[in-house]
Amino acid sequence: MAEYVIESLNVRRIEVLDPQGKADAALLPPLSDDDIRRMYALLVLSRAFDERALTLQREGRLGTYPSILGQEAAQVASAFALGPGDWVFPSFREMGMHIALSYPIPLLFRYWAGDERGLRTPDGLNVFPICVSVGTHLPHAAGAAMAARIRGDRIAVAAYFGAGATSKGDFHEGLNMAGVFGLPLVFICQNNQWAISMPVGRQTASKTLAQKAWAYGFEGVQVDGKGEERRRADLHRVPHLPGCRPYDRR
Numbered sequence: 001m002a003e004y005v006i007e008s009l010n011v012r013r014i015e016v017l018d019p020q021g022k023a024d025a026a027l028l029p030p031l032s033d034d035d036i037r038r039m040y041a042l043l044v045l046s047r048a049f050d051e052r053a054l055t056l057q058r059e060g061r062l063g064t065y066p067s068i069l070g071q072e073a074a075q076v077a078s079a080f081a082l083g084p085g086d087w088v089f090p091s092f093r094e095m096g097m098h099i100a101l102s103y104p105i106p107l108l109f110r111y112w113a114g115d116e117r118g119l120r121t122p123d124g125l126n127v128f129p130i131c132v133s134v135g136t137h138l139p140h141a142a143g144a145a146m147a148a149r150i151r152g153d154r155i156a157v158a159a160y161f162g163a164g165a166t167s168k169g170d171f172h173e174g175l176n177m178a179g180v181f182g183l184p185l186v187f188i189c190q191n192n193q194w195a196i197s198m199p200v201g202r203q204t205a206s207k208t209l210a211q212k213a214w215a216y217g218f219e220g221v222q223v224d225g226k227g228e229e230r231r232r233a234d235l236h237r238v239p240h241l242p243g244c245r246p247y248d249r250r
């Protein structure tokens with residue numbers, strides 16, 4: 001009998017900040033001072049939008065509103081990496097991405113106030129409608145990437161979702177199609193540690209979420225923009241529930 005290992009995985013983790021809270025210069029992309037200022041302004045604008053929207057929601061003037069507090073940087077930076085012609089498939093928690101792509105802010109308020117006209121993306125912006133149904137946009141994103149491939153468009157597609165979505169069938173179908181066809185699709189999972197009231201360790205037995213990409217034949221990378229100190233603070237906030245397998249947040 002022969003028994004040997006035919007596959008082993010390495011999940012890379014990239015930490016943007018060192019333990020002192022300083023950005024690792026080796027990770028800095030080639031950005032001009034102007035770009036950095038623009039990104040910072042977009043971060044502040046996203047935070048201001050978020051605070052306003054949350055206030056309006058608490059006052060009963062918006063129906064519901066999923067806050068992006070703490071997720072602004074991942075959204076603004078990833079939106080900045082997109083080129084003209086690229087397509088975006090958002091979930092419901094990407095207002096920072098919308099704002100960074102110049103999606104009109106009044107439309108975002110309109111959408112969260114329950115007016116469907118808020119979903120009509122203006123011409124020239126390649127942003128699909130917000131997808132509230134968890135993870136169901138991921139096969140659609142794969143379809144868009146497939147269409148681009150067939151048409152010969154040299155574009156990329158970015159699909160945003162949360163940790164909870166990685167437990168949905170749609171997530172696995174989307175990744176499978178992307179892997180089989182080698183599609184130009186980037187899956188951007190923002191792990192805020194929760195799916196409503198379910199901590200991530202309770203809804204997956206995977207040690208990391210990034211390793212799920214490997215199952216479909218492409219690399220998954222874990223990125224931590226907050227640094228070790230914040231990570232430790234986060235760890236203390238997540239209660240230990242009986243029956244939960246420890247999830248590796250490193």
Ligand SMILES: Cc1ncc(C[n+]2csc(CCOP(=O)(O)OP(=O)(O)O)c2C)c(N)n1
Binds near residue numbers: 133163194
């Ligand atoms: C198909 C479906 N089932 C249930 C819900 C209710 N729901 C809304 S948000 C959410 C959790 C999503 O968690 P995650 O994917 O981590 O995204 P986050 O909200 O943390 O950004 C659920 C279950 C839904 N919107 N769609």
Ligand SMILES: [Mg+2]
Binds near residue numbers: 190195
């Ligand atoms: Mg989540």
